Amino acid sequence: MKALVAVKRVIDYNVKVRVKADNSGVDLSNTKMSINPFDEIAVEEAVRLKEAGVIDEIIVASIGPKESQEQIRAALALGADRGILVKTDDKPYPLQVAKILKSIAEQESADIVLLGKQAIDDDNNQTGQMLAALMGVGQGTFASEVKVEGDKVNVTREVDGGLQTLALTLPAIITTDLRLNEPRYAKLPNIMKAKKKQLDEKAPSDFGVDMASKQEIVKVVPPAERKAGIKVGSVDELVDKLRNEAKVI
């Protein structure tokens, strides 16, 4: 079986972004960029499935600027076999990404496609579901457990009320949640080996996907500031403030 894993290059989760003074977007110059944390979990899951003998080959794909190679290499160092970079300086939205991934998944005959549940930059949480629709296959989103059995996969999902388990016919789409696994760290020899692994470069036009956008960013602004709070010296003072100043208890 083959797995396709989608990885996005995003701002590192530890960095606090700043909005540009002209309100055209956020300032990403000189910021640390990383593989989207949920995608790291997706790569880890694929590697575990390979180690368990379920999967034979793991392909990683990223759609983005040429620097996205770094994130593909990082996934290769974790154990993926080869990479595909779909190079574009446009900022595709999830429907466009899903259309490109659909072509790749079909060309590669992927049995399982793993994605993150959400990219932590745009916080869309759409791509996996859209890909599943375009491919006409089942989806197991927000996964905290994945079990492949024959031509089916059982996916346990983190939902608002608790946990839900579904059975999907393969091929299927899975999007990862935080509790699915804890990704390993890449070992130095594997980082060296990853440099020699195959990485193909493509363009959106190779897949016939129109990169024109139907969403116009009018402006990007920082969120409203909260007014400065105070330190209270004791539980008594806290109770008094909550009762008589904030009037919330």
Add this chain to the structure above:
Amino acid sequence: MAILVYAEHDNASLKKATLNTIAAAKQMGDDIHVLVAGSGNQAVADEAAKAEGVTKVLLADNAVYEHQMAENIALLVADIAGGSTDYSHIIAPGTTTGKNFMPRAAALLDVSMLSEITAVIDAQTFDRPIYAGNATATVKTTEDKIVLTVRTTAFDPVAAEGGSASIETIDNVQDSGKSSFVNEEMAKSDRPELTSAGIVVSGGRALANGENFTKYIEPLADKLGAAVGASRAAVDAGYVPNDMQVGQTGKIVAPDLYIAAGISGAIQHLAGMKDSKVIVAINNDPEAPIASVADYFLEADLFDALPELTSKI
């Protein structure tokens, strides 16, 4: 043109998130239809018909919709509201149900969508938070059908009573055959629902184990009639179940009062609670980032402060 709102429910009753979503819909137009898809869910349709501003309820009652699986619901929504039908907007609450099927429906309709809008500027233009709420983008969409999910905490709910919409039963059975329900483990609690509670008491890694949640967080929550929340660290460590996680990638809350005990205030946690009206932080580190959003910061050991607070209110 009409607006289709997807109702959040458990086949027995309508979830409040639907009322917040109707409120957002009212800012886009006045012909508001609510789709109630489920199984044995007539009572939910009756409730939806009474909600303020609703002009029509569409009831799809069939076993294939019992668990509101994304595959089937997306087909249903695309069929009802797609193509040349009279719907200009398709809207769902940004719950795990809405997030699951709505992008799938959008892709079936071949339109891009906007997730978790927090304001309606006009019928085509919306605000939404990005980068864990560290920026707000105003986005104008030129799609013919506008597909959205709504961040429910950003819209005050419409009244649950007073409306008298007609209920139309629709005989539209969509079964993808690609997925089937196996089982679920739903948390049972007598406390208010986390996302709509007036007060939330949350604990973090500092609680050290699940028993301490029971011993220190829950008594305070019970006394205040509050919901219980947690940081990711507390959920990952297994102190509490996943449905209690507050944050960028968990639940978004905006209660009148949020009490964070033993939570440092990472960007991802703040994203889920910084729109609360009043924030209290109890932390033994005065430098903890949570101090930057707290209205009242108590520097204390939570194992002393929480019992004292519980006894004094």
